[in-house]
Amino acid sequence: MKRPPEIAITRLAMYLRLLEDYAREKDSKSAINSTELAQLLDINPHQIRKDLSYFGKFGERGLGYRIEELKEKIRRILGLDKQWNLCICGMGNLGSALFAYRGFKAMHLAVVAGFDNDPHKIGREYNGAKIYRTKSISSMVKKLGIEMAIIAVPASTAQSIVDALMKSGVRAILNFAPVSLVVPSNVKLRNVDLSAELVHLTYFLSAPK
Amino acid sequence: MKRPPEIAITRLAMYLRLLEDYAREKDSKSAINSTELAQLLDINPHQIRKDLSYFGKFGERGLGYRIEELKEKIRRILGLDKQWNLCICGMGNLGSALFAYRGFKAMHLAVVAGFDNDPHKIGREYNGAKIYRTKSISSMVKKLGIEMAIIAVPASTAQSIVDALMKSGVRAILNFAPVSLVVPSNVKLRNVDLSAELVHLTYFLSAPK
DNA sequence: TAATGTGAATTTCTTCACAGCT
DNA sequence: AGCTGTGAAGAAATTCACATTA
Numbered sequence: 001m002k003r004p005p006e007i008a009i010t011r012l013a014m015y016l017r018l019l020e021d022y023a024r025e026k027d028s029k030s031a032i033n034s035t036e037l038a039q040l041l042d043i044n045p046h047q048i049r050k051d052l053s054y055f056g057k058f059g060e061r062g063l064g065y066r067i068e069e070l071k072e073k074i075r076r077i078l079g080l081d082k083q084w085n086l087c088i089c090g091m092g093n094l095g096s097a098l099f100a101y102r103g104f105k106a107m108h109l110a111v112v113a114g115f116d117n118d119p120h121k122i123g124r125e126y127n128g129a130k131i132y133r134t135k136s137i138s139s140m141v142k143k144l145g146i147e148m149a150i151i152a153v154p155a156s157t158a159q160s161i162v163d164a165l166m167k168s169g170v171r172a173i174l175n176f177a178p179v180s181l182v183v184p185s186n187v188k189l190r191n192v193d194l195s196a197e198l199v200h201l202t203y204f205l206s207a208p209k
Numbered sequence: 210m211k212r213p214p215e216i217a218i219t220r221l222a223m224y225l226r227l228l229e230d231y232a233r234e235k236d237s238k239s240a241i242n243s244t245e246l247a248q249l250l251d252i253n254p255h256q257i258r259k260d261l262s263y264f265g266k267f268g269e270r271g272l273g274y275r276i277e278e279l280k281e282k283i284r285r286i287l288g289l290d291k292q293w294n295l296c297i298c299g300m301g302n303l304g305s306a307l308f309a310y311r312g313f314k315a316m317h318l319a320v321v322a323g324f325d326n327d328p329h330k331i332g333r334e335y336n337g338a339k340i341y342r343t344k345s346i347s348s349m350v351k352k353l354g355i356e357m358a359i360i361a362v363p364a365s366t367a368q369s370i371v372d373a374l375m376k377s378g379v380r381a382i383l384n385f386a387p388v389s390l391v392v393p394s395n396v397k398l399r400n401v402d403l404s405a406e407l408v409h410l411t412y413f414l415s416a417p418k
Numbered sequence: 419t420a421a422t423g424t425g426a427a428t429t430t431c432t433t434c435a436c437a438g439c440t
Numbered sequence: 441a442g443c444t445g446t447g448a449a450g451a452a453a454t455t456c457a458c459a460t461t462a
Contacts, residue, residue, distance in 0.1 A: 001446085005431060009412050013405040017387060021364075033443060041389055046433055053445055061439045062442045078408050079415030086407075093306035100302050103387070107404055109411075148410050155230075172410035178226060178312070180250055188413035190406050195316055196222040197399050198295075199287050201357050201381035202318075203218050204397035206288030210424090214453060242421060254421095255455055262423055270461045271420045
């Protein structure tokens with residue numbers, strides 16, 4: 001039972017989502033085995049068992065995994081058994097779209113603030129979350145208990161926003177800005193790089209043959 | 210000179226972006242070596258050289274890489290030396306944000322159509338690209354020469370949209386819907402999974418110590 | 419001299435095979 | 441009998457070390 005590879009976390013999130021969909025729609029059997037699960041996800045059953053084994057024993061030999069129990073356990077592993085407060089920095093097209101995104105609640109994430117410098121946007125409210133001026137990041141992070149942030153500002157200002165968040169104690173960042181950000185080693189940074197994803201497609205399409 | 214790992218393509222996209230930024234802002238030296246480049250990206254210089262070596266020899270010993278030349282060569286490797294036509298399926302918050310995103314042009318990607326079923330949205334136009342009804346995917350893909358598609362519809366309808374795109378000859382898909390899609394093996398599918406990314410953060414934050 | 423390009427070593431991740439439970 | 445959990449094998453990716461070339 002060694003340290004899980006980072007990518008196993010991504011797969012656990014996939015397993016959880018599948019189990020939730022599966023439990024919702026089926027004339028639900030209450031258990032599922034790794035082979036079935038693997039077929040639904042188009043991966044290898046050994047991968048699933050190995051991924052789970054990093055965190056303990058969740059199945060029953062001869063039967064498989066009890067769905068409700070497995071969901072619960074994966075949620076706990078992933079830290080989805082409590083609510084997290086989130087802010088979105090940058091209220092451009094993407095930031096605004098995320099601000100209005102209804103899918104956070106299902107993950108127990110609460111968007112509690114947005115930040116921007118545009119006076120037309122400041123003060124606007126959505127679902128109980130307000131947009132504040134960028135200067136107030138530090139005070140609002142503390143006041144609202146913000147633990148995670150999404151960066152949706154232009155590349156040129158992203159690092160300064162991140163620095164402000166770090167100073168305020170935020171330790172987890174999801175970055176959409178097309179730039180390599182620097183964070184201390186005790187902070188988790190994940191990048192979503194739209195242009196890199198699209199480049200995979202152009203690379204594939206232009207490959208010989 | 211073996212087959213490059215998939216993730217090397219992501220890194221090539223990073224190298225290219227950095228070189229573009231670097232060339233733009235600097236009192237530009239005309240060459241850069243792998244050590245400098247690596248420092249700017251916070252990675253290992255061997256990684257850069259290895260990634261490039263999958264595609265040929267681009268540097269000069271004793272000097273490093275000529276920036277303009279390297280940019281040009283990476284662009285060609287990645288298929289960014291021609292224009293690609295792109296459509297966006299689903300004009301919700303995210304799809305609309307992408308539809309209005311100005312960053313595509315820098316990558317030689319042209320958003321030439323959007324698709325949605327909402328009568329209020331159909332016919333709207335942005336930067337020369339119109340929104341069409343979902344039913345017309347097949348005809349518009351052919352008419353406009355669409356080669357790549359972004360999926361920004363709800364999970365429940367994503368597969369049927371993908372099926373329509375496949376029938377129309379689209380062979381590259383970037384999927385934002387939180388669902389595992391099935392495509393033929395000659396089609397490239399990349400997934401951007403917002404919830405999986407956020408889960409990495411909650412996992413990290415809730416990890417003991 | 420300086421920095422690339424690349425086999426080899428190392429590390430990480432995936433897949434396998436089967437012992438061990440239920 | 442059936443399926444998990446896991447050590448071991450295998451594959452893949454990263455890092456190293458150095459011969460090589462300008």
